[in-house]
Amino acid sequence: MITYDPTAKPTIEYVPVAMTGQQSLMGFHRHLLDDPIRTKAFIDAVTKTVRNGDIVADLGTGSGILAMACARAGAKRVYAMESNEIIEAARQLAHANGLSEQVVFLRGESTRTTLPEPVDLVVTECIGLMGPGEMEGALNDLTRRHLKPNGRVIPASISQFLVPVEAARHFEYVHxxxxxxxxxxxxxPLQAIASNNVYVAWLDTSSFLSDFQPVGSSAFPSTGSRPVNARLEFEVLRAGQFHGYCGWFEADLGGGIRLSAAPTDAPTVWKQVFLPLETGLSISVGTTIRTDFGFSTVASPNEQPPHLRWDTEVTWPDGSRRVLSQSTIKSIDACFGPPFARGNSRAQ
Ligand SMILES: C[S@@+](CC[C@H](N)C(=O)[O-])C[C@H]1O[C@@H](n2cnc3c(N)ncnc32)[C@H](O)[C@@H]1O
Structure with missing residues (x-):
């Protein structure tokens, strides 16, 4: 008998797009399902939150796993929304599990899809880098148009965290x-592009140079996407090389269920985010790091694309200072040129 162990190290590393037509099923969605921390947290949250007879929308249903969990938890109807061809596989799975009566599949971008009735609950696992990512705009659009007053959302909120780190291998990779x-x-010439980029990486607490700090939080349903703009001050607690920042999110899925991508918690598909510095800096205990952190998940009124910004001011105990200004906008400008070069790179 073949046993399925999601924690086993995979022997197959990569699923090519060519010739399968279902790359997302065998690659991306398998990768998601293989993360038991992520998947169980969402299934547990759905099981606790769905009430008998609820009408639910699953934004970005993928393999249909959460839509099926909602149906099994007692939802009268679940609108499973998905723009990718994976929806055809999800349809087959709902049928095979005897849930096709309850789950209605709607193929297309949610922002261009109209539901036939208001919903009691929206569930979405479209969590991106450091949290809300691209999901915020689509989620806000869906809840504004289709969530009943007093309707619920899973996740209920997402918070983001940042800490300065010493991470020599990550830094060398970037540089x-x-x-x-x-x-x-x-x-x-590629260095400026590489240094003003975001990296997905594993980091652990031994890399921390200071205590971590919260940088922002989004609660759902929300009336609109708000860019995060946080001014942080980190007190350096050990001497070392300051190479960049480690960032992550924590989501409150409701019903007391928390999903964390923190380096202190069990590993998830998200890993952590590494924001490199343009140059490594030797720091000592008593050094102060002031960080102006910006995170905009939607295009801003001055037509800036979604971006991350991390401006750093380091003040050493002897009073000397160094200022670095970094943003993914610089990478975008370097690749595509104006129009994003206009004005400054600050999120609005
Ligand atoms: C991270 S996957 C999650 C899949 C599934 N819900 C799960 O938990 O395993 C997110 C899915 O949402 C879909 N998606 C993202 N934004 C969407 C939108 N605005 N409308 C429809 N589908 C969307 C993507 O194609 C992708 O399949």
Whole structure:
């Protein structure tokens, strides 16, 4: 008998797009289902939150796992919304599990889809880097148009956290372009793009140079997406090399269920986010790091795209200072040029 162990190290590393037509099923969605922390947390939350007879919308149903969990928990009807072809596989799964009467599949972008009736609950696992990501705009649109007054949302809220870190291997990976020939060619112009980018990585608490701090929180349903703009002050607690920041999210899924991508908790598909510094800095106990952190998940009124910004001011105990200004907008500008170069890079 074949046993299914989601914690086992996979022997297959990569599923190519070519010729399968269902790359997202065998690659991305399998990867999601293989994360028991993520998947069980959402299924437990759905099981606790769904009331008998509820009308539910599952925004980004993917394999249909949460839509099926809602149906099994007593929902009268679940609108399973999905833009990707994976929805056809989800439809087959609902049928195989005897749930096709309750689950109604709607293929297309949720923002262009109209539900035939208002819903009591919206559930979505479209959590991106450091939390809300691209989901915020679509979720707010759906709840505004279709959630009943006093309707509920899973997740109920998402909070984000940041801490300065010493992470030599991550830093070296990011800084591989400067002062280095690549097969006899100068690739150093790529360094600014690489340094103003966000990386998904594993980090652990031994890399922390200070206590971590909350940077923002979004509660759902929400009336609109608010960019995060946080001014943080970190007191350095150990000497080391300051290489960048580690960021992560924690979601309150309701019913007392919490889903965390923190390095202190069990690993999830999200891992953590590494925001590199343009240059590594030697710091000592008593150094102060002031960080101006911005996170905008939707295009802003001055037409800036979604972006992350991390401006850093380091003040050493002897009073000397260093200021670094970094943003993914710089990467976007370097790749695409204006229009994003106009004005400053601050989130609005
Ligand atoms: C991270 S997956 C989650 C899938 C599934 N709910 C689960 O928990 O395993 C998010 C899915 O949402 C879909 N998606 C994201 N935004 C969407 C939108 N605005 N409308 C429809 N589908 C969307 C993506 O195609 C993707 O399949």
């Amino acid at each position: 591989c372009w400067s002062n280095r020939e690549v097969y006899g060619f100068d690739f150093s």
